Amino acid sequence: MEKDIIYKPKTFDLSGLNGISDQTMEMHFKLYEGYVKETNRLRERISGILKDGKVDYEELPAYSELTRRLGFEYNGMILHEYYFSNLKKGGSDEPKPNSAFHKSAESSFGSYNTWKTGFMSVGKMRGVGWAICYQDPTTGALSNHWITLHQTGNIAGFNPVLVMDVWEHAYLLDYKTDRPKYIEAFFSNINWSAVEERLQ
Numbered sequence: 001m002e003k004d005i006i007y008k009p010k011t012f013d014l015s016g017l018n019g020i021s022d023q024t025m026e027m028h029f030k031l032y033e034g035y036v037k038e039t040n041r042l043r044e045r046i047s048g049i050l051k052d053g054k055v056d057y058e059e060l061p062a063y064s065e066l067t068r069r070l071g072f073e074y075n076g077m078i079l080h081e082y083y084f085s086n087l088k089k090g091g092s093d094e095p096k097p098n099s100a101f102h103k104s105a106e107s108s109f110g111s112y113n114t115w116k117t118g119f120m121s122v123g124k125m126r127g128v129g130w131a132i133c134y135q136d137p138t139t140g141a142l143s144n145h146w147i148t149l150h151q152t153g154n155i156a157g158f159n160p161v162l163v164m165d166v167w168e169h170a171y172l173l174d175y176k177t178d179r180p181k182y183i184e185a186f187f188s189n190i191n192w193s194a195v196e197e198r199l200q
Helices: 022-050 060-085 100-109 112-123 179-188 192-198
Strands: 087-092 129-135 142-148 159-165
Touching: 022 060, 060 087, 060 129, 060 159, 087 179, 087 192, 100 112, 100 142, 100 192, 112 129, 112 142, 112 159, 112 179, 159 192
Parallel strands: none
Antiparallel strands: 129 142, 129 159
16 A cells, blocks of 8 residues: 555535535535545555555454445545536536537437436436446447445446436435435536546
8 A cells, every 4th residue: 555645635616506505515525524534544554454564364354344445435535526526616507519528428329418318317316326427448438327335336447527426415405305406406517627628
């Protein structure tokens, strides 16, 4: 494990979003800070076990559980950074028709609207998790996926382009259990410039 790397919470100016309250965002930022803190704590504990260059039989159960937990906490940190980065006050619900993302959605799904329907439908699936639009680095094609918790369902090597948090904390204060209304609000705040920068 890399030495001397300590992650620090990033800051995001997301007050005044359309349909997503400042109170929700403040709670969300605190949750994110918890993932950063826990990622650092787990990395430190794992490094402590590895400091003598071996994992003793007695240490193996603790090492295994810490390593498994790190995947959850680390992905929780990173996915929130993607999520916050692809939002902005004054965002819009659609990219420009001549944009790279719009063209990529058309190429991958036949039309932008078909891509959007698919992505929103992934977000409406029951359970807690994430809706993520990935780009296949080999073909350039976009695909929409459901990620359970933070770590189950991520596609190895694929590039996250648009990330939507659909855990309850993202919408409960504003919409109770009406997740579709939250998804509409999410779309009205998308920072398409950030999404475009993620395309390869």
